[in-house]
Amino acid sequence: MSALLDRDRMLARAREAASAVVDPELPMLTLADLGVLRDVTVDDDGAVVAAITPTYSGCPAMAAMRDDLVRELRAAGFADARVRVVLEPAWTTDWIxxxxxxxxxxxxxxxxxxxxxxxxxxxxxxxxxxxxxxxxxxxxxxxxxxxxxxxxxxxxxxxxxxxxxxxxxxxxx
Structure with missing residues (x-):
């Protein structure tokens, strides 16, 4: 039970850290408010994985989003932080x-x-x-x-x- 509680706390901290990352082109928005941040999970090996969806194919801000997410997660104490790109379903402005x-x-x-x-x-x-x-x-x-x-x-x-x-x-x- 304690391990499950620790994992839940870890996941909550990771989601909080990832949700604070701002969009590099629209810095008044977090990736969560933009709808680009799709999910944050913790793998069985303890790695934190943030899933993001580009606003459109070839979005030049994706590399900056990935780097900012990894940097923020590592600063929050997650040494093994990864970003996964999710293309389906395609992002829509309705997700803002x-x-x-x-x-x-x-x-x-x-x-x-x-x-x-x-x-x-x-x-x-x-x-x-x-x-x-x-x-x-x-x-x-x-x-x-x-x-x-x-x-x-x-x-x-x-x-x-x-x-x-x-x-x-x-x-x-």
Missing amino acids: TPAGRAALAAAGISPPGPAPQRSGPVLLRLTPARRAVRCPLCGSDDVTVGSEFGSTACKALYRCRACLEPFEHVKEI
Whole structure:
């Protein structure tokens, strides 16, 4: 019973440490709030394994996420810390927590709306996607897209016509 209790405490500490790691591109979000941190487990050999899912195929932040998770887990006292990449199911912006959405808005970034529901192949669009976007600064929905490409591939640039401020929007995936 004592070994089981120790393992439960170890797992709780590992989950707490992993849940504190922030996203390298959106540092107002933890990987847990972004929905990228899928699970934290302890193997039979005592290794802590954090499972993460990339926001999209080829996400350049994955190496930084992995390194940050390993560093944080080791700093929390887990000498054998590993990261496993989980590709199924694919990440969706619907996995961003309510706290994560609030943190994005507080940082002046428009959080995503509901992710598109798909069955079958993804259709190629040659025009900008239509999104229901609100200005995170004044709340107006009178916005215009400036560019489909923001500081990262997962964000688009918008400008509010009401308050005239530019802002980024996390694209629905």
